Amino acid sequence: MLAHELNNLASIYEAQGKAKDAITVLEHALTVAASMPEPNDSSIGEMENSLALYCAGEGHAAEAEAHFARAAIAFEKAGDSNAASAAEALQNLASLYFDLRRYPEAAGAALRSLSLLTASPVFDPRAIFDGLNTLAAAYYMLGRFRDAERLLLHSRVIAHENFQASDPGLSQATAKLAAIYEAEGHSFDAIVMFSRALKAGEIALGPEHPWAGIIAIRLAVIYAGKGALAEAEPLFKRAIEIGERSPGQDGQLLAAALFNLAVLYTRQSRLEEAEALLKRSLDIRHRVYGPTHPAFIEAENALSAVQAALRLLNGQVSEKIHIVSTVQKDEAR
DSSP states (O other): OHHHHHHHHHHHHHHTTOHHHHHHHHHHHHHHHHTSSSOOHHHHHHHHHHHHHHHHHTTOHHHHHHHHHHHHHHHHHTOGGGHHHHHHHHHHHHHHHHHTTOHHHHHHHHHHHHHHHHHSSSOOHHHHHHHHHHHHHHHHHTTOHHHHHHHHHHHHHHHHHHSOTTOTHHHHHHHHHHHHHHHTTOHHHHHHHHHHHHHHHHHHHOTTSHHHHHHHHHHHHHHHHTTOHHHHHHHHHHHHHHHHTOTTSOSHHHHHHHHHHHHHHHHTTOHHHHHHHHHHHHHHHHHHTOTTSHHHHHHHHHHHHHHHHHHHHHHHHHHHHHHHHHHHHHHHO
């Protein structure tokens, strides 16, 4: 009873934004629960999973990892009726590993989660969808593109058959599939899939949502790489508009859109327009990332190159004017 009450108190603290207090209370609750003559493995699993989530939110990755692993073990000990909870804990662990760039471990945890979900007599489309996408993302980072493609095709079928049009899952899975085709150099397939992801995202989240801006940039980059600049430019401009209308965002979308449109303008020798865009992108990246971040340095180098080209161009123009003037004087004599 005491452990249950402490668990409830931790939930209250978490809802109040007092994560550190929630962690302290849950740690005490786990000590109490483990000391019981007949520990309730299911309750212990719930507390371990909650504690792991709190620790992850506070940036305590090592503690979160240990608690997720213990949560999965506790749920598995509790019996088959807790298989879904064990799968959830493993999925959380896989996501943590992915964020830590420990991709082989992320794949292993996601596989274990999916094995529990597929063995269950109850079909949980959301849990399986999430597991497939996490595993596909890990495989993608490991260069296992074909395995990732197979999983994402499966997840898209699940989304089509089980999710509402307002659910962004279909768009997200489609965008990941497009990224695989892009990495493999299959530009046409990537364009098709990013276009579908954009359409599905517009339906689910609205045409002005930042997700639509992100996909617009990805699609435009491929068009630009294929030399289809006329198709790329309006997509970049759309992403800029979305970024400007999203005050809640930190500016990453807007900065990326500005930078990429500047690159396109540079290719078209529209250097003054490119310079203006790069200055805006540089200012945002300085604020968001700081002066030592690769994104800031990228924009800084691009701006320097464009400004150097403009100086060279202006110098050439001045020289031509001077030469013409000399010729005119000679002719006058």
